[in-house]
Amino acid sequence: MSIEILLVEDSPSDADLAIEALRKSKVLNHVHVVEDGVEAIAFVRxxxxxxxxxxxxxxxxxxxxxxxxxxxxxxxxxSDPDLATIPIIVLTTSSAEEDIRSAYSLHANCYLIKPVDLEQFMTLIKAIEDFWLAAVKLPPRRT
Structure with missing residues (x-):
């Protein structure tokens, strides 16, 4: 069974890099990309x-x-009991303490800061793959 990933990213270059890194994954996955929060909610719902x-x-x-x-x-x-179990990884450029605190208070599953360097960005995506796609047992998919 493949893993369905929703990438919510308004930067086409960052989205392309993440997709490219995930394509090289040992774990079968499908990446769906939306560019804003309204589309993200519509996709999940x-x-x-x-x-x-x-x-x-x-x-x-x-x-x-x-x-x-x-x-x-x-x-x-x-805040939606039907959707709350979907793991959400915040992947952003912000290293502001308030953003980190806010994300965790809203129950983000983890907070990662996008590196500016291409090689470091690819390494970060690989780490996401190794942990979240290979090591973690994800919750059962909603029907």
Whole structure:
């Protein structure tokens, strides 16, 4: 069985890098990309254009998004009992203590800071793969 990953990222270059790194994964996965928080909520709730998309097993969430920011997405998903068990990894450029505290208070499963260096970014995505896709037992997929 493959792992369905929702990447919520408004930077096309960061999205492309993450997809490329995950394509090299030993674990079969499908990456779906949305560019803002409104689309993220629609995808997870199977609304509109996303009605037939699969339920994500893991979400990689940027904080600084248009229309609905990552904090709002995190709060909405983690406050819904039907969606709260989806692991959400905050993957952002912000190293601000307030952002880190806020993300964890909203029940992010982890907080990772995107490195500026390409090689370090690829290493970080590999670490996500090694831990979240290979070592962790993810919750059963919603039907």
């Amino acid at each position: 199977h609304q509109g254009d996303y009605a037939n998309h699969p339920h994500p097993d893991l979400i990689l969430l940027d904080l600084n998004l248009p229309r609905k920011n990552g904090r709002e997405v995190l709060a909405e998903l983690k």
